[in-house]
Amino acid sequence: MGGDTGLSVTLPACVQFLAANPKAQLILVGDEALIRASSPHHGLDLSTTRVTVQHASELVTMDDALEVALRRKKDSSMRVSINCVKDNRAQAAVSAGNTGALMAIARFVLKTLDGIDRPAIASILPNQLGTGTLVLDLGANVDCTAEHLQQFALMGSALAQATFDYGSDVLPSVGLLNIGHEDIKGNEAVKAAAALLKNTPINYIGNVEGNQIFTGDVHVVVCDGFVGNVLLKTAEGLSSMVRTKLMHHFKKNWLRRIGAIFALPSINAFRHEVDGRRHNGAALLGLRGVVVKSHGGADAFAFSSALQRAHDAVAHGMLELVTKGLSDLSSHGATAE
Amino acid sequence: MGGDTGLSVTLPACVQFLAANPKAQLILVGDEALIRASSPHHGLDLSTTRVTVQHASELVTMDDALEVALRRKKDSSMRVSINCVKDNRAQAAVSAGNTGALMAIARFVLKTLDGIDRPAIASILPNQLGTGTLVLDLGANVDCTAEHLQQFALMGSALAQATFDYGSDVLPSVGLLNIGHEDIKGNEAVKAAAALLKNTPINYIGNVEGNQIFTGDVHVVVCDGFVGNVLLKTAEGLSSMVRTKLMHHFKKNWLRRIGAIFALPSINAFRHEVDGRRHNGAALLGLRGVVVKSHGGADAFAFSSALQRAHDAVAHGMLELVTKGLSDLSSHGATAE
Numbered sequence: 001m002g003g004d005t006g007l008s009v010t011l012p013a014c015v016q017f018l019a020a021n022p023k024a025q026l027i028l029v030g031d032e033a034l035i036r037a038s039s040p041h042h043g044l045d046l047s048t049t050r051v052t053v054q055h056a057s058e059l060v061t062m063d064d065a066l067e068v069a070l071r072r073k074k075d076s077s078m079r080v081s082i083n084c085v086k087d088n089r090a091q092a093a094v095s096a097g098n099t100g101a102l103m104a105i106a107r108f109v110l111k112t113l114d115g116i117d118r119p120a121i122a123s124i125l126p127n128q129l130g131t132g133t134l135v136l137d138l139g140a141n142v143d144c145t146a147e148h149l150q151q152f153a154l155m156g157s158a159l160a161q162a163t164f165d166y167g168s169d170v171l172p173s174v175g176l177l178n179i180g181h182e183d184i185k186g187n188e189a190v191k192a193a194a195a196l197l198k199n200t201p202i203n204y205i206g207n208v209e210g211n212q213i214f215t216g217d218v219h220v221v222v223c224d225g226f227v228g229n230v231l232l233k234t235a236e237g238l239s240s241m242v243r244t245k246l247m248h249h250f251k252k253n254w255l256r257r258i259g260a261i262f263a264l265p266s267i268n269a270f271r272h273e274v275d276g277r278r279h280n281g282a283a284l285l286g287l288r289g290v291v292v293k294s295h296g297g298a299d300a301f302a303f304s305s306a307l308q309r310a311h312d313a314v315a316h317g318m319l320e321l322v323t324k325g326l327s328d329l330s331s332h333g334a335t336a337e
Numbered sequence: 338m339g340g341d342t343g344l345s346v347t348l349p350a351c352v353q354f355l356a357a358n359p360k361a362q363l364i365l366v367g368d369e370a371l372i373r374a375s376s377p378h379h380g381l382d383l384s385t386t387r388v389t390v391q392h393a394s395e396l397v398t399m400d401d402a403l404e405v406a407l408r409r410k411k412d413s414s415m416r417v418s419i420n421c422v423k424d425n426r427a428q429a430a431v432s433a434g435n436t437g438a439l440m441a442i443a444r445f446v447l448k449t450l451d452g453i454d455r456p457a458i459a460s461i462l463p464n465q466l467g468t469g470t471l472v473l474d475l476g477a478n479v480d481c482t483a484e485h486l487q488q489f490a491l492m493g494s495a496l497a498q499a500t501f502d503y504g505s506d507v508l509p510s511v512g513l514l515n516i517g518h519e520d521i522k523g524n525e526a527v528k529a530a531a532a533l534l535k536n537t538p539i540n541y542i543g544n545v546e547g548n549q550i551f552t553g554d555v556h557v558v559v560c561d562g563f564v565g566n567v568l569l570k571t572a573e574g575l576s577s578m579v580r581t582k583l584m585h586h587f588k589k590n591w592l593r594r595i596g597a598i599f600a601l602p603s604i605n606a607f608r609h610e611v612d613g614r615r616h617n618g619a620a621l622l623g624l625r626g627v628v629v630k631s632h633g634g635a636d637a638f639a640f641s642s643a644l645q646r647a648h649d650a651v652a653h654g655m656l657e658l659v660t661k662g663l664s665d666l667s668s669h670g671a672t673a674e
Binding site for chain 2: 126127128139142143177179185186187188190209210211212213214215223225226227229230231232233234235236237238239240241242244245246249250252255256258259260261262263264265266267269270
């Protein structure tokens, strides 16, 4: 039903996604009459076998309390789509709705994987190299122990393997977000996590600092959900300020507007490269199923990126990689004792 | 002695600062022979009564352990300059050196104000409005209690009053950095701090999110030093990426280079407006004296901004404002009981 904007975003995104992934199939979950009425306007053909409509009579709103979303709206589009994953009718669910509600429902319906205490939210931020840096947790868990951070590192490593094409013999590098490179830096949870991560079967490279998210020095950055959420919103706020100010200066007078015409190819190339929409789609990691959260304000291109992310996570065996990582960790732990 | 670059940055910065502040005087602390030899090359006239040279035989390096800086180098330029503040020979000290060492020495020599457990680092980040948002703590304290955050809020409010010109009857607005606006959001320390801040004699406006630092919605943003350091480095990393990528696209081929010429006025105006150098100079708050830390990699313009910040903090009675805030808090607390 599509976050802030609704079907006018999600339906065109489906068209883009189906064109880009000829073997993929979609189940559209929501108000069936509305979906059937709107689809032709957005060029989505419901007569093919590639698209199914699954009716859901309710809708979780952005303002719904978790209790309401979880206990009272049992036929919400969110709940029904996650049920599709649970029943193996779908391999992944994608939503642009209320993050807290999506996490609560997904956790309740799908349950967490063995060895995972708390699911985490992972997303990709742009970097200098153009490859993208995976960062987690972005807000699911505000108070984290060292063990939680270790689990995030394992899940992040597996998701990065399933998302990026590093080549078969390269393990993604994982850094622990800290305020300096030395071992003595950081708060108590982070210092304890650093000790654990040295004995975790991943390519742990030590502490990294906030700026390294954007240099591309490291594939995966791990932090608690409070810090992750602050850094994500800081990056969004700064990007938005830079965009507004740059455009402001280019529109200031007619001479500058002419300048802007000549500068347009560069500015467009720049905007494309740092376009957050390409990286839209945060994975809810640690569940027994693939669930991807799109930004609520996503446009069609951004929402199709979130669909693509869910598709790729399934195609590259993300769940199997996470499960394998967790079992390696427990056998590794057993050997170490 | 000047951070990463030395006298070639600090001496020209002194020239700029003295020209902009005709009543200000400077004491240059460091290797006297070197300072006297270098000054003429940078247009700094040591024969006026406005400039004094104070010899210091040692130098704290960026790699010095706190122990070394504090216990062994008792004649370092850093220590001697802070001694000048203690002895009332200077009203403020400015350094571009090792932050940890500067904080340790300042705390040891000057001591903290009554009612302050831990000093904090405060700096100004650019915002949409062009006014700048004061953020603290940026890295001095990694594990903070609610009481620490309350003290930071009080000190930040006083520094903002002494730094910005809000008009006499406007109290700076102070927000608590959190991951949502609702009271139930946040980790335990932040939730407890929110409760305390509602009973603190400042203009507390509630929770703010990372993006609001850049909108200018709020004058002062309070967070613990771990979160503050991560957000500062995230902002620096993202800014650096944006700058590099934008320039990369403008230099890609000759057509784009021509475009860049036409776009230059806009780009320069934009760069000036988001120029972090104008906001260089972090205040070490909570000490019995004014100490300002410049970025280690500051250029002359940036270092002169740090000198200006120290000057303004003194001129506007920052210490008196902090002291008054603390005494209001304790009498406020006494009334509430």
